[in-house]
Amino acid sequence: MKQSSTDMIGLRDIFHKIPQIAPKLPHILSGLKQAYLHGQKTPIGLAVAFEKMAQHYPERPAVLFEQQSLSYQQLNQWANQIGHYFLAQGIQKGDVIALMLSNRPEFFVSILALAKIGAIAALVNTSQSGKVLSHSIRLVQPKAVIVGDEYQQVFNAIRHELHSDAVLYWFADTETRKQSGIAPEGYLNLARCADAFPEFNTTTTKHVYAKDGLFYIYTSGTTGLPKAVIFNHGRWALAYGTYGHMLNLNCNDVLYAPLPMYHATGIVVCWCCVIAGGAALATRRKYSTSHFWQDVAKFNASALGYVGEICRYLLDAPVSEQDRQHRVSKMIGNGMRPNIWYEFKQRFGISEIMEMYASSEGNVGFSNLFNFDNTVGFSPTPFAIVQYDQEKNQLVRNAQGFCQSVQKGEVGLLIGKITKRSPFDGYTDADKNHAVILQNVFKTGDAYFNTGDLMRNLGFRHAQFVDRLGDTFRWKGENVSTAEVEGILCEHPLIHDAVVYGVEIPQTNGRAGMASITLNAGTVLAEVDLAKLWQDFKQVLPAYAVPVFLRIHEQLETTSTFKYPKQKLKNQGFDLQQSHDPILVNLPNSQTYCVLTPEIFANIQQYHYRF
Known part of the structure; x- marks a missing residue:
């Protein structure tokens, strides 16, 4: 990507933006005060902020989902019932409870309930399964696991691998406040368990401080299986006071965020913005391009939460009258590519893109406060x-x-400097x-x-x-750990060895997965069932981690120190002129691999396929 000199920013550019920022300043200053001016023993965090909003604006809608609308008071009271129940079960500050729920009110209320009592919610990546899922849960040693019925089958497959004393709770895949359902054997019905408990605020909220853990967010990092990153209440307050107030939402706003809420962009950035302004958060279980603008209209959304891949999907969709039949004027998220930034704003009538940068484990963050194009901000x-x-x-x-x-x-x-004001909280593994x-x-x-x-x-x-840098690459809005995928591919009965890396496809965000593999002795490529091979990968890997390309080697090259020259493989990518090895590709909407031919390669380069 070539760099435009117009992207450079100087003092004169900042001065030109001041009139746009001035109306936001009171809200921003209020947020910064809350983010930075607090002591070590000052009650702080998600529950404190939410209870304050529930007290001041009880009737305002807080969460919108499908046909459901919960006010700040309703969500707060429901969280209090669950919080009081867990306190009665002996759950204490610092105890961990893992959550395996889709984007729905039960997910938000569970996090809020645990925040009130100082317990830590481990936000399990619900696209995981098998050994990766059991590793993620065992890593944080939870006292309990809350499982939505929508993931019960996946969870049951690894249930025997968990600590035997972990209590299992269940939410029906319904509007559980009205229809709690009957829990399967081995589970407690959390909706019924909490129903008889009081709705007033738990006293424990006043004893939750900056250093206390709020939740674990899982990240693939650069190597190995997922890591659990601790996200404490002080860090949440920092995000709330900065990102949350900079978007400047108010009680008339609805932010639509069809993002996986187990990621920080959704559960931290988007929810912070909503709570800071007393706005509503609208979401759906899973992102859908075809339903996106329909949802925006249904919820009367005025703001969007995004990752870059969503923006590309929306641009790829056919032009429609719905593109501008909405009141959305601002959005917040990350991953908006410079090559689509201006086109996206023009097509959908967006005036403010608050691109931001942060990582679940990092100590440095950027936000596009001044509303420049093509930057993660300041x-x-x-x-x-x-x-x-x-x-x-x-x-x-x-x-x-x-x-x-x-x-x-x-x-x-x-690199981010480690100081008292910008500490590195770290992973569970020292x-x-x-x-x-x-x-x-x-x-x-x-x-x-x-x-x-x-x-x-x-x-x-x-x-x-x-x-x-490194081995991790980003595809479909997710970080893919090459070491994790390599380990799983090498367990396949046809594969002897595998090297995984990300390669760029023209006009797409991130990097698509490519695996250079050697087949086991006696295995002939012409005799391999390519549809079954793709299905085998799909059963053991999240959809975003299944390799898009396979390069078939007779023998993988190694260096003198027995390392694979991954950079060389990355540079060659799937370019047929740089490789004499057969290359397979899984084309969009296909359920098999096929041989990459010069014609298919040319069509990929000309963006005839939309990956």
């Missing part, structure tokens, strides 16, 4: 974009051993924490968090996201 937290040698996969250090910042317009590695902390960066004794992301310095503390 960061008030201490950070640096430093020179990085991608070929050698290492930081560039000078003769004194210190790093060097890149110049305006240049690309480097984003060894993984050590691996991402950089020491002696600009001076002896300092420490920075390595984001693993390449950024372009746009000037005036603004940046533009370029790509992810």
